[in-house]
Amino acid sequence: MPSTVLSFRADEEMVSKLDQLAEATERDRQYHLKRALSRYLEAELWHLQAIAEGVSDADAGHLTDLEFVKEKWVKRAENSPD
Structure with missing residues (x-):
């Protein structure tokens, strides 16, 4: 696969x-830069895909009632050992 040269400025501490x-x-x-960029892109693209899927679900009417969610978290907090 052909590659493209990228360049950017970085502060001295980061370079060190x-x-x-x-x-x-x-x-x-x-x-290390290629590895870091690959991991960053994978995480960010996953996040964008998850958002898009959530929006599609919401548009299709697949929503969870807010009161149900609140009730669930209140019960969890009440049962927490802290």
């Missing part, structure tokens, strides 16, 4: 931490 990580793991900056 990245270099420490790279040295400790015997991997280069690119390895």
Whole structure:
């Protein structure tokens, strides 16, 4: 797969931490940046998909009554050991 070069500015502290990580793991900056970006994108895209599914459910009328939810959490709090 062809790759594209990305560049961005980072503060010195962040670069220093990245270099420490790279040295400790015997991997280069690119390895860690690609891994971090991949994890970030996966999490953010999952979140967007979950929101879209929730909106679709709401649009289809699949809603939970607010009073039911409140009652459930009140009971849980009452039964909590704290």
